[in-house]
Amino acid sequence: MVFVKVRDAEHLEEALKRFKRECEKNGILKEIKRRETYMPPSVKRKIKSQEAQRRMRRTKRKRF
Structure with a gap:
């Protein structure tokens, strides 16, 4: 939880x-947006593999 003293x-x-x-630094808003909708496990796996490929x-581009 984020606390800010005036x-x-x-x-x-x-x-x-x-x-x-x-809040932005801690990724709170990103987490809230991610949890707004239900995502089936199959879709999660698909997104995870796409991100890994990306x-x-x-990394291949940076090596050359």
Whole structure:
């Protein structure tokens, strides 16, 4: 969980901006979006293999 203390003489907008930045850094919003819809295990496996293939292609390109 992300906590942000409002500093002395700090505007609430600045603290809110820091809070949003911390949430983004921790991947909270990404996790919420991922959990919004149900994804069957077969689809998860398919996406996982596609991402692995994409990573392999990227590493091959970088080597040359």
